[in-house]
Amino acid sequence: MSYRLDLTVIEQQENLSRFALTLHNLADQPLENWSLHFVIGRWINQDSLSNGRLHQIGSYCTLTPTTSEPLVSNGHFYTEFTAHTKPFTLFDDGIPEAFIHSTAHNPSGDDIATKMQTLIHPQPVEVTTINLASPSQERFTTPLPAAKSINLIPAPHALKVLGGSFSLHRHSAISAEHEAAQGSSHWLQATLTGYLHDELPLQPNGNIIYQYNPKLPEGAYKLLVEWDHIWLQAGSEAGFCHATASLIQLLPNASSHSAHAACLLPMVEIEDAPHYGYRGMMLDCARHFHPVPRLKFLIDQLARYKFNTFHWHLTDDEGWRLEIDAYPALTDMGAWRGPNETLAPQFTTISQRYGGYYTKDQVRELITYAADRGITIIPEIDMPGHCRAAIRALPELLVDRNDHSQYRSIQGYPDNILTPALPGTYAFIQTVLAEVCELFPAPYVHIGGDEVPHGVWTDSPGCRALMVEHGYRDPKELQGHLLRYAEECLAAHGKRMMGWEEATHGDKISTNTVIFSWQNEEAGEQAAKAGFDVIMQPAQYTYLDLAQGFSADEPGVDWAGKLPLDKVYQYHPLANLPASDPAQQRILGIQCGLWCELVNSQSRLEYMLFPRLLAIAELGWTSPDQRSWPDFKARLNGQLAYLDKAGINYRRCE
CATH class of the missing domain: 2.60.40.290 (Immunoglobulin-like)
Structure with missing residues (x-):
């Protein structure tokens, strides 16, 4: 060199x-x-x-x-x-x-x-490695007790070990006659085929039986493993997927298991239901592009641990990752960055052209794949901030030449905010959201709405005129103006808007919008008390890009502190409020997120997610009064054999 x-x-x-x-x-x-x-x-x-x-x-x-x-x-x-x-x-x-x-x-x-x-x-x-003033060498460890005989994560509501085992072999068969069980039965078939190296048939007289039970509420299930049959009962698609996830976790992970050989599953009886209806994970694919096979692998893990939502962060300042037919420049130009590209290099891989995007056919394929596993995919299209990739790709539509406002976003951009003074902005929002709504069947679309910096829209004749027209006194109200327009566009397509907590700024959107609390716990409480439904995602407990320990060589960031495994597990949303408080009824669920400024590979992604993802899974599924840190650690120890078998590069606990 x-x-x-x-x-x-x-x-x-x-x-x-x-x-x-x-x-x-x-x-x-x-x-x-x-x-x-x-x-x-x-x-x-x-x-x-x-x-x-x-x-x-x-x-x-x-x-x-x-x-x-x-x-x-x-x-x-x-x-x-x-x-x-x-x-x-x-x-x-x-x-x-x-x-x-x-x-x-x-x-x-x-x-x-x-x-x-x-x-x-x-x-x-x-x-060379940065020379820190006083680098810490202390490695955070989490000693794990001996594994239990059954190590389900998240912990089920009721589990009874019956004694004995069910012999799974290539002559086993799956029976799933009810429509609600079709997706989960395909997932189970694919999993068992990969496990036994033989395709288990789907047939009416199989000994692994999906049984519809209309008395079970949404998401709930019963699983009974007997010596000669396995019964998966549910009254909903979600319930069948959850039953399947538990059954998959009962599969042995011993490396000595050989192809075509029978394997033994413990005989158990489980009755279970989720604590929160929404259990999500957000992945940032804008800062670094993650290919479809990587996303499928991640969705498999989310389904295994009973998440039900994949929040897909598709656009940001550093990349536009979704094909939009009306604006091919968004991916022709906005999906790539490099020293000689429209978008400057960022983060890593800075000496070459870097990027990628998802075609609509790839998106449809991933949606179907996720649906079979009980995962709803919610797209995020950021606005009005974090829009530099779109603005640079479509300057003739999105750049106001008369706007001389001076600002710098928290990430260091002076030109990443959509302007409410241009007709092109509204055409862009309406057109993009229409294509997104047509592509994604989820009832929600996330529009970001965060981190609009001070100083934006303050030196724009068009924005001043718009404020006078609507009687606005603060330029910040223009953020609410744009987001209300987005909310109306989504409502016209039968979709409900989601946004980060700053989406409430400007006081223009309706309480039909779902708010994600990310800066702190208090923001979620305030939004809930204001009448918004809320997803809790405070960075201090749920941002998995934060470093997992305190030594200087620990991968990650620490702007919201360090986030070791035990801190993740101890999180209890709005624990200060009694269960009877109306705000508690507004908490739809919990979500973790992985921002990917520094995550540019499968190995790095896995290291930042595991094992903390398993702790988040338990926070969303298991009621707080049934959670136990010592018990979780024992079950986690029992899950490590699976992580090893799957080749997942998880952070070692000891």
């Missing part, structure tokens, strides 16, 4: 840190007309640089020297800068990637050479 980049913390205060950045030229030639390109997850004070000039958009920084002197062979460039940030505690806080771009002088003015100069030609840079 010809170049090396070092970053060192040289001073830190509560909310201000100073850093030293050193670029080493290890090549045998001087480096001329160069610029350093790197990413970092903090906003750098550009005026604080002791040497050089910096331009930053989002996490992407371009540093150029202030002089034209070449960087000599075996020499180095040094600068210092400050950032308004709490002290760094994780190696992931540093610079993950960088490259060098250099240009040659073109005295001839040749057109081709000039054009080539405008393109960025990345040269690799070795980035």
Whole structure:
């Protein structure tokens, strides 16, 4: 490697840190007309640089020297800068990637050479681990007691071990005559076929029997495993899926199980029902693209642990991931980023073209796959903030040339908010949401609604005129104006709007919108008391991109603190309110989320999710009075054999 980049913390205060950045030229030639390109997850004070000039958009920084002197062979460039940030505690806080771009002088003015100069030609840079002021070496551990004989997660309402076993083999068969059991029976058939390496038939006289019981409420089920039959009873599609999930968890995970051999399932009797009707997980596919096979694998795990909702974050500043027929530029341009793309590089893979999107056929395939497993897919199309990918792809529709408002979003963008002053904004919202509603059968569409920064819409003649027209006094009311329009568009298609807690800003949407509380627990309580139905997703307990321990080498972020397994499990939504409080009746359920600024692979995704995903599963399903941390740890120990067999890269507890 010809170049090396070092970053060192040289001073830190509560909310201000100073850093030293050193670029080493290890090549045998001087480096001329160069610029350093790197990413970092903090906003750098550009005026604080002791040497050089910096331009930053989002996490992407371009540093150029202030002089034209070449960087000599075996020499180095040094600068210092400050950032308004709490002290760094994780190696992931540093610079993950960088490259060098250099240009040659073109005295001839040749057109081709000039054009080539405008393109960025990345040269690799070795980035060393950030030198933290006081890195912690303490690794957080969770010693696990011995596994139990039956290790279902989440814990069922009632479980009785009968003694004896059912022999599952290639001559077994599945009987599922009721329509409500069709999807779950296909899921079970696919699972058992993969397990036994033989396809179990679906036939009327099978010994694994889905039995319709209209007396069981939505989501509830009974599972009876006898020596000669397995009975799965439910009165709903969801109930049959939950029964199937429990049966799948009873399958042995011993690595010694051979193909075509019979396996023994313990004889049990289970009666069970969910505590919350909504049990979700959100995955951010905008910051990094996750291919369909990865999503299917994730949906299998969600179904196994009785989640019923996959919240699919499809659009953001850094990428638009959903095919929209009316606006092909959204994916032609907005789905890709790189040094020479419309969207600048961000986060990782910055030296090349990176991205991807989901076709409508892929979406339909995934919806069907998830439905068989009892999972509803809810799309999220962010607005009016987090829209940079769309705005850059469709400037003729979404850019107001007369708007001179100055703002910077929390992620560092000065140009990522839709404007309510343009007719194109409303055409965009209406058209996109119409295609989304046609594609997704879920009764909900999530529109984001979060993190609209201060200063937006304040220097726009069109926005001022709109405020006068409607009698608005605060530009923030324009956020409510746009979201009310989105809510009306969705309602016209029979859909109910969902949004993050800031969707209530501007006081324009109706209480028909479902609010997701993410910044803290109190926001959910306030929304519930204001009459909104609420999904609890406070970052401090449910954001699985947070680091799982306290050592500096722990992957993740810590803006909302560290999130070890025990902290996840202890969460009890609105525990301060009595069960009789009307606000409690507004809590529809709980959700965890994985934001993916730093999650760009299957291995990393699995590490951040497991085993904390299992704790979230129990929070959503099992009533608080039946939850037990020691008991959960024992059952978790019993689940590790499955995680190993499935090849899941989970964080080890010890």
